[in-house]
Amino acid sequence: MSIQVGSVVEGKVTGIKSFGAFVEIAEGQTGLVHISQVSHTFVNDINDVMKVGDVVQVKVLNVEGGKISLSVKETQPKPEGSDRPRRGGNTNSKGPKSGGGGKKQSSGPTSYKTEGSNEPFNTMEDQLKEWAKKAGMV
Structure with missing residues (x-):
């Protein structure tokens, strides 16, 4: 019997390794x-799902x-909601945005203003001091 790609056949699990299971499908x-x-x-451990001697559809x-x-x-049918995009995947089907060349151009130091203040801060240290002050830690 010739094995055809795409066909679904019944087989018997003959061996288990950490990376997968060996299944006898036809004529040895x-x-x-x-x-x-x-x-x-x-599946973290295949032994939780399959064991030698199991008859499976493959x-x-x-x-x-x-x-x-x-x-x-x-x-097996796909579980409901399995067609969601994966974390970290690109959900933009149009591809990368054009015109930027892929790198953000820096125009020098940027100063930011803290909430409720017109006074700028330039460093993370300044921001941390501001947060500590608001939290009553200083």
Whole structure:
């Protein structure tokens, strides 16, 4: 039987390692389910999710050089809200803004005004002193 990329097959877990599980899928052919492909949620220890002897549905992700990459999570529906952007990701689909060259140009020292005061401060030390004064620490 030829293994087709994209097909969903049943297999039996034959081995567990910290990085994933080995699953026998057909005629003695074994593939790897990487730990990142076990579940839609974070898996710290694969032993919490799978054990040797488990029968699982897997999707064939890749067949290359005799190595078969499998996924359990691709056979399961995505949890609700999983299509949210990740933290730190770029949510601007238009790409970087043009005209800036990617670097902010400095025009020299900047002075800031504290809340309720017209007096500027130039350093973090000045701001900390101001906050300490407002907090009654000085």
